[in-house]
Amino acid sequence: AQKVTQAQTEISVVEKEDVTLDCVYETRDTTYYLFWYKQPPSGELVFLIRRNSFDEQNEISGRYSWNFQKSTSSFNFTITASQVVDSAVYFCALSDALIKAAGNKLTFGGGTRVLVKP
């Protein structure tokens, strides 16, 4: 069975501080995808990134960066120079990378609420 753990339930920072969100996952699949989604107060989940388990290269996109370490089953997310608009709940998720008859689904962690204060 797949499992995603986000140990931090809430993080509060002051604007311009960096914030790192932890994500640890469990899976028996050898190939899988990892995701981060953002859920603003409006409710919809906004896709941020997808990583293939074969690709451990870290990625940076603007103020966002991701650190994937297969050896520790972690896929951490850092927001640099946080802004008030970054306030949201962030979810890490996992999906298997081979099509399965029973369907491929996203398994989500419990989420981390980020509050950025001005």
Add this chain to the structure above:
Amino acid sequence: EAEVAQSPRYKITEKSQAVAFWCDPISGHATLYWYRQILGQGPELLVQFQDESVVDDSQLPKDRFSAERLKGVDSTLKIQPAELGDSAMYLCASSSNPMVLRAFFGQGTRLTVV
């Protein structure tokens, strides 16, 4: 950008009543998901469709929940009878690929059972 449409946005219903939610996925997306998100938790899959066929409903409480996607386009999720514990956000998502390379989510229906 195309969106997943859900209605209603909010629903308040009394315990033991029936309630239904509607979802219209992005055009051309064959894979459709219904997730339930209890306040303070991550979304959990209720049912997954590939076209009009259910491929995973292992977590759907079938004694009271039902889901259909008759023509492989829009979908309806029904609860009858509703219970207090059903209060949650119900999210619909769609994907062009069953491997969930990228799932697009609607804004959800927030259900409150009183």
